[in-house]
Amino acid sequence: MYSGSSDGEASAQRKIPAASSMLWVRNLRRYIGSGAGLGSEALMELETKRILLDIFKVKQQKSAEAGTIPSFYKKKPEEGSISHRVQRLAKYRFLKKQSDLLLNADDLDAMWVCLRENALLMMQLVLKR
Secondary structure (H helix, E strand, O other): OOOHHHHHHHHOOOOOOOOOHHHHHHHHHHHHHOOOOOHHHHHHHHHHHHHHHHHHHHHHHHHHHHHHHHHHOOOOOOOOHHHHHHHHHHHHHHHHHHHHHHHOHHHHHHHHHHHHHHHHHHHHHHHHH
């Protein structure tokens, strides 16, 4: 526990100067008050809001520009350019994936035979009733 009786006389002799008279305190207050310091949370909030607003405006402008001209009116990529190659590869992969999903002729024939057999069985069951 702290006992103030023994140190009371020593603290009375030792006088602590006011905070405003200390040079480092004045410099620190000037640094924070100028907004250059990291302690200025309000300025950081304003800066964050400004950056986010700028990003929002840029995206809004891009979306407005994209909405004015339909994509089929835009110039096609030049033959042999990277964008042309990427488009061609994407189209090839898409068509390859779609063709893999389709049944080949043998599978279609087998399915047709199964349908015909089941239809005949169903017709026979219906007629027996």
